[in-house]
Amino acid sequence: MSESASSTPSNATAQESSADTGLAQIGVTGLAVMGSNIARNFARHGHRVALHNRTVAKTDALLDQHGSEGDFVRTETTEEFVAALEKPRRVLIMVKAGEPTDAVIDELANLMDEGDIIIDGGNSLYTDTIRREAAMSERGLNFVGAGISGGEEGALNGPSIMPGGPAESYTSLGPLLESISAHVDGEPCCTHIGPDGSGHFVKMVHNGIEYADMQLIGEAYDLMRKALDLPVDKIADVFREWNSGDLDSYLVEITAEVLSQVDAETGTPLVDVIADAAGQKGTGRWTVKSALDLGIPTTGIAEAVFARALSSATDQRAQATGLAAGNLASSPADPDTFVDDIRNALYASKVVAYAQGFDQIAAGSQEYDWNVHPGDLATIWRGGCIIRAKFLNRIRDAYAENPELPSLLLAPYFREAVETALDSWRRVVATAATMGIPAPAFASSLAYYDALRSERLPAALTQGLRDFFGAHTYQRIDKPGTFHTLWSDDRSEVEA
Numbered sequence: 179m180s181e182s183a184s185s186t187p188s189n190a191t192a193q194e195s196s197a198d199t200g201l202a203q204i205g206v207t208g209l210a211v212m213g214s215n216i217a218r219n220f221a222r223h224g225h226r227v228a229l230h231n232r233t234v235a236k237t238d239a240l241l242d243q244h245g246s247e248g249d250f251v252r253t254e255t256t257e258e259f260v261a262a263l264e265k266p267r268r269v270l271i272m273v274k275a276g277e278p279t280d281a282v283i284d285e286l287a288n289l290m291d292e293g294d295i296i297i298d299g300g301n302s303l304y305t306d307t308i309r310r311e312a313a314m315s316e317r318g319l320n321f322v323g324a325g326i327s328g329g330e331e332g333a334l335n336g337p338s339i340m341p342g343g344p345a346e347s348y349t350s351l352g353p354l355l356e357s358i359s360a361h362v363d364g365e366p367c368c369t370h371i372g373p374d375g376s377g378h379f380v381k382m383v384h385n386g387i388e389y390a391d392m393q394l395i396g397e398a399y400d401l402m403r404k405a406l407d408l409p410v411d412k413i414a415d416v417f418r419e420w421n422s423g424d425l426d427s428y429l430v431e432i433t434a435e436v437l438s439q440v441d442a443e444t445g446t447p448l449v450d451v452i453a454d455a456a457g458q459k460g461t462g463r464w465t466v467k468s469a470l471d472l473g474i475p476t477t478g479i480a481e482a483v484f485a486r487a488l489s490s491a492t493d494q495r496a497q498a499t500g501l502a503a504g505n506l507a508s509s510p511a512d513p514d515t516f517v518d519d520i521r522n523a524l525y526a527s528k529v530v531a532y533a534q535g536f537d538q539i540a541a542g543s544q545e546y547d548w549n550v551h552p553g554d555l556a557t558i559w560r561g562g563c564i565i566r567a568k569f570l571n572r573i574r575d576a577y578a579e580n581p582e583l584p585s586l587l588l589a590p591y592f593r594e595a596v597e598t599a600l601d602s603w604r605r606v607v608a609t610a611a612t613m614g615i616p617a618p619a620f621a622s623s624l625a626y627y628d629a630l631r632s633e634r635l636p637a638a639l640t641q642g643l644r645d646f647f648g649a650h651t652y653q654r655i656d657k658p659g660t661f662h663t664l665w666s667d668d669r670s671e672v673e674a
């Protein structure tokens with residue numbers, strides 16, 4: 179059954195070509211929050227879309243509510259779904275990551291032909307994507323792991339899309355995906371990232387940065403509340419104001435919205451009745467695990483993941499609430515200045531989080547030989563995704579100027595911006611510590627910055643200790659070679 183479009187297709191050519199056969203140009207299976215909105219987005223852009231969901235009621239609900247928005251093909255079984263697609267078939271899977279995705283891929287692959295394309299748009303672990311792509315390729319199928327960000331609103335109005343997989347697939351798929359992605363300054367927020375798992379890898383790190391961003395925002399809010407005793411509606415105003423400057427970003431914008439929400443039942447700010455135990459579905463944790471494997475210090479992201487974990491340890495926290503706080507400092511004397519300090523600390527820490535995320539992407543790209551271009555990511559993250567922010571334009575400029583940038587913190591613009599924020603940043607971290615307010619992401623970002631800029635680190639002592647207890651050897655700064663000190667003998671040094 180095909181329901182005819184009542185909206186004006188914005189891609190008339192695509193519409194005409196599929197009108198002849200009645201076949202759909204793309205199929206979407208998994209019609210929950212993301213899939214249903216992406217399907218509508220495709221349809222609104224004039225593409226005929228085959229719809230499929232394990233539970234048919236979801237397909238029907240979508241057609242009932244939005245069937246008039248475009249040209250949809252309703253299907254019930256996977257067989258019907260696959261048969262409804264023009265060749266080469268393109269299927270977008272938007273189901274839960276992990277086993278459900280494997281199950282859906284298997285079912286589809288058994289019904290598809292050589293040259294067809296399976297796109298996994300869920301938040302899949304990139305190593306699963308590498309495995310799946312290899313398996314599909316053996317069967318002659320093209321498999322594209324595509325990170326998609328934007329949540330419900332982005333999925334409908336234009337997400338940021340990070341497709342990996344074979345470059346050939348992008349030739350056929352790219353125009354379709356680009357047509358539904360967000361656009362900034364006329365450029366689509368979608369580009370081919372690289373082979374196999376690269377799309378899901380960069381989406382994973384995107385989510386890691388999202389975690390860090392949200393944790394930093396949370397710490398800024400907490401400091402305004404606890405150090406300055408500002409009421410929630412005033413804090414909402416502060417975020418609103420910040421959103422018109424350097425911090426202009428989706429997450430800062432929606433922070434003002436969330437803080438402005440009043441609970442209908444109690445009449446208090448909604449944020450005060452939401453349980454303070456943050457959930458997580460896995461992408462932040464995966465980012466940190468991968469960072470550990472790659473040896474990249476993504477400290478801001480790690481602190482954010484651990485902060486969520488600690489928040490969720492509700493029993494343990496309940497038993498620890500009486501622990502001593504020591505002698506606490508009083509509130510900063512000038513609240514307005516301290517609010518400015520928090521803004522500067524937020525900005526500088528945010529730059530660190532992005533710098534670390536981009537370092538991880540560079541390391542992942544090198545490890546897997548993906549040739550990911552950081553400037554491309556800054557470009558496609560400017561719109562549609564959850565971490566979209568004005569300053570991504572600056573990141574894009576930085577990589578355009580020097581594609582081999584050793585760290586974002588060394589780009590002239592960010593170097594100067596962080597230098598300007600530095601005194602504020604130190605005051606905020608010091609105040610948080612002396613007032614007993616946890617600010618792990620602010621503090622660890624500053625510590626990272628200080629470590630990065632240090633000429634000498636105490637790692638020399640670590641090396642000495644390692645050599646002492648385990649004869650692990652060390653290098654010297656004044657001559658080449660590997661050395662060991664005979665610690666339990668006469669303590670003379672030998673070349674190892």
Ligand SMILES: NC(=O)C1=CN([C@@H]2O[C@H](COP(=O)(O)OP(=O)(O)OC[C@H]3O[C@@H](n4cnc5c(N)ncnc54)[C@H](OP(=O)(O)O)[C@@H]3O)[C@@H](O)[C@H]2O)C=CC1
Pocket residue numbers: 207208209210211212213231232233236272273274275277278279281282299300301302326327328329330
């Ligand atoms: N929500 C968000 O903001 C974002 C989500 N994502 C990712 O996109 C994907 C979809 O997310 P979302 O829309 O939130 O939906 P969910 O992650 O809640 O997944 C629900 C969908 O998965 C289907 N499903 C679950 N198990 C199976 C199975 N064994 N076989 C077939 N289908 C199954 C459900 O079918 P049924 O209706 O029959 O239960 C339903 O369509 C996920 O991978 C998610 O991580 C990516 C970006 C943002």
Ligand SMILES: O=C(CO)[C@H](O)[C@H](O)COP(=O)(O)O
Pocket residue numbers: 301326327328329385388457458459460461462564
């Ligand atoms: O991918 C996303 C946004 O980019 C999803 O919203 C994801 O679920 C967020 O992660 P978590 O649920 O762990 O906070």
